[in-house]
Amino acid sequence: MSVVDILARPDGDLTAPIARANPVAKLGVSLVVSLTLIVTVDPVTAGTALVLELLALPWCGLGPRALFRRGWVVLVGALPAGAVTTLYGVDGGKVLLDLGLLTVTQGSAESGAAIALRVLAIGLPGVVLLATTDPTDLADALGQILRLPATFVLAALAGMRLFGLLVTEWEALRLARRARGLGDDGPLGRARTAAGQAFALLVLTIRRATVLATAMEARGFGAGGPAARRTWARPSRLDAGDVVLLCGGVLLGAAATAAGVLAGTWELVLG
Numbered sequence: 001m002s003v004v005d006i007l008a009r010p011d012g013d014l015t016a017p018i019a020r021a022n023p024v025a026k027l028g029v030s031l032v033v034s035l036t037l038i039v040t041v042d043p044v045t046a047g048t049a050l051v052l053e054l055l056a057l058p059w060c061g062l063g064p065r066a067l068f069r070r071g072w073v074v075l076v077g078a079l080p081a082g083a084v085t086t087l088y089g090v091d092g093g094k095v096l097l098d099l100g101l102l103t104v105t106q107g108s109a110e111s112g113a114a115i116a117l118r119v120l121a122i123g124l125p126g127v128v129l130l131a132t133t134d135p136t137d138l139a140d141a142l143g144q145i146l147r148l149p150a151t152f153v154l155a156a157l158a159g160m161r162l163f164g165l166l167v168t169e170w171e172a173l174r175l176a177r178r179a180r181g182l183g184d185d186g187p188l189g190r191a192r193t194a195a196g197q198a199f200a201l202l203v204l205t206i207r208r209a210t211v212l213a214t215a216m217e218a219r220g221f222g223a224g225g226p227a228a229r230r231t232w233a234r235p236s237r238l239d240a241g242d243v244v245l246l247c248g249g250v251l252l253g254a255a256a257t258a259a260g261v262l263a264g265t266w267e268l269v270l271g
Contacts (some may be wrong), residue, residue: 016061018245019132023141025242026133029249030125036253037118041269043110045260046117052252053124060128068130074123082116121256135160140236150230154221158212169204173197 016018020044033053037046057067069073085108092107141155142148175198182193 014061014132016059017241018056018059018128019061021245022145022236022238022242023129023133023138024145024236025238025245026125026129026199027138027141028246029130032246032249032253033039033125036250036256037122039119039268040115040257040260040266041111042260042263042264042265042267043114043117046266047115048259049256050117050121050124052255053121054250056248057128058134059181062128062131066131067127069140071124071127074120074127078116078119078123082112084112085115086112113126116197135233137236140232140234143230144232144236145238150219154216158216159209162212164210165208166205168199170197170201173200 018026033049037049047250086104087102087107087108091103092104094106095103096106096109097104097128135157139153142152143150177193177197256267
């Protein structure tokens, strides 16, 4: 799946209760879970949060295939982080594996599991947010509910919509260079070719961004100040279901923290 698929195309059953919730509510749940797990690193708290998130997936409208298609990046990041922490973390407790220069102890294994579970538990709500939210709906919610500057929100939305064009232009540049007989063989040659193609894409991107900025300015997107009252084509509001979702996120964080405290593994840390 390409970057444009991950960032700009909703996926799954968009009629599911959590999928059709307001983007701000889903963003709030992601923030609550992140804050809950950032202040501690222990496997019980992170594992409990991850299990509760997985139990809520049927209401998110994401099946196993759609979840893996969207969340493989989080999985790729979590497993190496856990493995590195297990091998190079602070040793403590019983030695589980002795590899000479590297040792795996009970303490380092618990730290590695905590890091991996923490990354997965923090990343899963973000995957659901991106997979079930249209970028335009997210921009409407950020501008109307959170009152973020409309200029920033609309510029970010326009940039996100251009990801598809970047992918298309990269492929067009590759085919054009091949048609002209350009390109080198071997690893170094391919690296030089990729560097030249990336520079050409950068030039095209800057030109397109300049044209887009001029067009948006001409249509009044840059207007600001107290006198500039922007109207929105699609109203974005929070309803009772969104409040329930936010309360569920708070309960999830409280339950995960309580599990860590009861297990005796919860410890306040920074980062």
